[in-house]
Amino acid sequence: MDKRIKEHAEILTEWSTGIEEGDNVVISAGEEAKDLVIALQKEIGKKGAKPITLYSSSESQRAYLKNFEGEFETPEHVLALMEEADVIIGISSDPNLKAMSDVPGKTMAEYSKARQPIREEQMSKRWCGTQHPTNAQAQMAGMSLDEYKDFVYDAVLRDWQEVHDMQEQLKEKLDEGSEVYIEGPETELTMSIDGMIGINSDGDHNMPSGEVFTAPVVDSVNGDILFDKPLIHRGKEINGVKLKFEDGEVVEYSAEQNEEALEDTLDTDEGAKRLGELGIGTNRGIDVFTKNMLFDEKMGDTVHLALGRAYARCIGEDREQNESAIHVDMIKDMSEGLLKVDDEIIMKDGKFFWEL
Amino acid sequence: MDKRIKEHAEILTEWSTGIEEGDNVVISAGEEAKDLVIALQKEIGKKGAKPITLYSSSESQRAYLKNFEGEFETPEHVLALMEEADVIIGISSDPNLKAMSDVPGKTMAEYSKARQPIREEQMSKRWCGTQHPTNAQAQMAGMSLDEYKDFVYDAVLRDWQEVHDMQEQLKEKLDEGSEVYIEGPETELTMSIDGMIGINSDGDHNMPSGEVFTAPVVDSVNGDILFDKPLIHRGKEINGVKLKFEDGEVVEYSAEQNEEALEDTLDTDEGAKRLGELGIGTNRGIDVFTKNMLFDEKMGDTVHLALGRAYARCIGEDREQNESAIHVDMIKDMSEGLLKVDDEIIMKDGKFFWEL
Known part of the structure; x- marks a missing residue:
């Protein structure tokens, strides 16, 4: 064997x-x-x-x-x-x-x-x-x-204890921070994570793991974002998704391929037009997209946002949990990109802040 | 499919x-x-x-x-x-x-x-x-x-309703009868089934099925029997088994092959030297021995006796149930043989009484 x-x-x-x-x-x-x-x-x-x-x-x-x-x-x-x-x-x-x-x-x-x-x-x-x-x-x-x-x-x-310790630094930034800024090709997006809870996903529930995730404050998302990796929902592959948010809600959308499937996804219910997750992938053992979310969302040097339902354990006291029948992850390559929390650089061009 | x-x-x-x-x-x-x-x-x-x-x-x-x-x-x-x-x-x-x-x-x-x-x-x-x-x-x-x-x-x-109805005639003979006599090559065996209960195994618990079985009165078995089909216990095949019973207990034994495994079987415990079952196979869809007891013991025109534990549901009121850690079936071809209950022919040379 x-x-x-x-x-x-x-x-x-x-x-x-x-x-x-x-x-x-x-x-x-x-x-x-x-x-x-x-x-x-x-x-x-x-x-x-x-x-x-x-x-x-x-x-x-x-x-x-x-x-x-x-x-x-x-x-x-x-x-x-x-x-x-x-x-x-x-x-x-x-x-x-x-x-x-x-x-x-x-x-x-x-x-x-x-x-x-x-x-x-x-x-x-x-x-x-x-x-x-x-x-x-x-x-x-x-x-x-x-x-x-x-x-x-x-x-x-992988050495999951080492992954845990490394990710703990990211979790601290997400827990303490408030304003998130994401920049990249055709992307400039802001959101608040104030009062939300970061989860250090170190292999307890998913194997492989390697991500830290939290939930955006529901009405706080504004700006534009391009997802360069395919979005897969109900077995359909949607490529080149662009979304524009205003006060938390998708107000414009387009896709290079399968745009009508994107429209169906957004039309599922009210919560499907809003974000339920901001995740940061840290697993550099995963370097290609394989259309299997267990791996894809953990890919090193990516972030992902999910349309739909937020995880209850990310939601701080007195915060609203986005509700929806769906939770659809969308992945963005950050090898050319910038993620800041409260003006502090967290990821830049494929490096974490402790690598810069 | x-x-x-x-x-x-x-x-x-x-x-x-x-x-x-x-x-x-x-x-x-x-x-x-x-x-x-x-x-x-x-x-x-x-x-x-x-x-x-x-x-x-x-x-x-x-x-x-x-x-x-x-x-x-x-x-x-x-x-x-x-x-x-x-x-x-x-x-x-x-x-x-x-x-x-x-x-x-x-x-x-x-x-x-x-x-x-x-x-x-x-x-x-x-x-x-x-x-x-x-x-x-x-x-x-x-x-x-x-x-x-x-x-x-x-x-x-098979038509299991038909099997059930056919076997019901055998069950009645076993329920009403008392003295069983089995004759064949190197075989002359008597036992009592007085007060015991016949079970019509018609496919409810075993599929395939096709047998009617009961339990001998523990101390009633006397005489000699040759089993022409292999006995398989703990993965070992024992051929040409001959047993002599006196007052329910095996007093002499031999085997053409693997006699020491037969000895081990009989030495398991006290109950292993006595019979726990008398069964009559009726399934003529099964015409060859395949070393799989689910099939073998149901073979048409055979009887089987088991050393060891009797089934509780065969035991009549005030009757003793043979207890043992083992239940080892031994099959005898009845294509040349005779089984009588209270002097009435039940099977003879491969035919049931209703076929004679």
């Missing part, structure tokens, strides 16, 4: 979820992640914890959803499983990323709603989502499987 | 477990059974029930058990899952039947003991165990996968 799989399993069990003796562990994986499941079971055995593996398969989920008759209900047995779980490790490993493409959006939304209590239960535990390298993801990324493995493990096999 | 997979799924959901709207369903399967899982999910969707699939893998179980440190405990989250489940469908489909061969027996026994409450919970629900045709099972059976598929579906795709 590729020794990097063992190292991946060690990071997940030790750093991300801190598995201990007696922990009830739920792994969710498809057959393509079999080697990682085996490596995890070894580590979980060493700890004296108690694992169960759920078989995750879009193809069989599609078969269920396409044939479903009746009203979706929360599955009590799955909820009971999650209530008694201490740790949940979700491994993305589907052999076909388009397997669900003909399931109607309405069906997905109703099914998802019935499963909301399960997701809430999962989020209250020690949980981590990760990716096992598969041909499907390699194909999406435009790589061979061998090349894609190198990509994944370059992103995952 | 092979249309027989769909038919298999229909039998499991309709006949075996009677899945209805709102049922909480647990499927357990490995990746080789993916097509059957997809077919089951379709049927479960049509019923408006709620499935979860557990990923069963001996390779990953081995990794866990070989590396385990500490004391095994019952996993509370798995127990909670089973408590809230209505239906459990277990699909045997491992890609390698020897994957657990280097796990020490002591580890297996301790692990199994910790999981006993889970098994009890499962047995209290509507449950069914079945086999998806795999290369591993085909290889064990000495067949190509294509030939093995024909074998499996010949055994599974």
Whole structure:
């Protein structure tokens, strides 16, 4: 077995979820992640914890959803499983990323709603989502499987304590600061993050991670921004997105490709026209865009903004949380660009302030 | 997809477990059974029930058990899952039947003991165990996968209502009868089944099924018997087993091959020297021995006796249940043989009494 799989399993069990003796562990994986499941079971055995593996398969989920008759209900047995779980490790490993493409959006939304209590239960535990390298993801990324493995493990096999300490400096700037200014090609944007909370995403919930994020004050965003990386929403790729904000709301928009999909996204609901996240990617193991947000938003020397829902844990006391059915990340390359907080340079032309 | 997979799924959901709207369903399967899982999910969707699939893998179980440190405990989250489940469908489909061969027996026994409450919970629900045709099972059976598929579906795709009605005649004879006499090459055996209960195994818990079984009165077995089919215990094949019983207990034994494994089996505990089951196979879709007890013991025109533990549901009021850590089935071809109950012919030379 590729020794990097063992190292991946060690990071997940030790750093991300801190598995201990007696922990009830739920792994969710498809057959393509079999080697990682085996490596995890070894580590979980060493700890004296108690694992169960759920078989995750879009193809069989599609078969269920396409044939479903009746009203979706929360599955009590799955909820009971999650209530008694201490740790949940979700491994993305589907052999076909388009397997669900003909399931109607309405069906997905109703099914998802019935499963909301399960997701809430999962989020209250020690949980981590990760990716096992598969041909499907390699194909999406435009790589061979061998090349894609190198990509994944370059992103995952890092010194996460060092990442944590480095990111803590960014979190402090975001927590203490107020006015954000972003400059770059066709970009000049201002927003306030006053009273919001920065999150140091160091690999506890996402593996790989490598980002610090917060939420903009809802009505504070003004100016123009160009996103040079593709925006992907509901399986559609939207390129060359430009947005103009006034008092927090998108007032003009354009895209070089798939503009009507951008329009649909913005029209989802009121909150979809406003920003829910400002994130800074720090993971320089991720140097190419692979159309997988787990990696893309962590890319070193990028920032991302998300249209839609803000994360509750970013919202300070007496601050408003942007609400929406969507949370769509949009990534901006900062290798030529500037990010300042209260007139202090945080990132400039691909360097952080402590590198300047 | 092979249309027989769909038919298999229909039998499991309709006949075996009677899945209805709102049922909480647990499927357990490995990746080789993916097509059957997809077919089951379709049927479960049509019923408006709620499935979860557990990923069963001996390779990953081995990794866990070989590396385990500490004391095994019952996993509370798995127990909670089973408590809230209505239906459990277990699909045997491992890609390698020897994957657990280097796990020490002591580890297996301790692990199994910790999981006993889970098994009890499962047995209290509507449950069914079945086999998806795999290369591993085909290889064990000495067949190509294509030939093995024909074998499996010949055994599974039957009119189970008809099987039930046919077997009901056998059950009545076993319930009403008392003295059993079995005759054949090197065989003359008597036992009492007075006060015991016959079970019509018609596909509710095993798919395929096709057997009627009961329990001998513990001390009543006397005489000699030759088992012409291999006995398989703990992965070891024992051929040409001959047993002599006196007052229920094995007093002489021999085997043409692997006699020491037979000795180990008999020495397990006190109950291992006595019989726990008398079964009659009725499934003529099963015409060859494939070293898979799910099929072998159901083979048409055979009887089987089991050393060790009797099934509680066979035991009549005020009757003793044979207790043992083992339950090892031994199969006897009855194509040349005679089985009588209270001097009435039940089977003779490969025919049931209603065929004579």
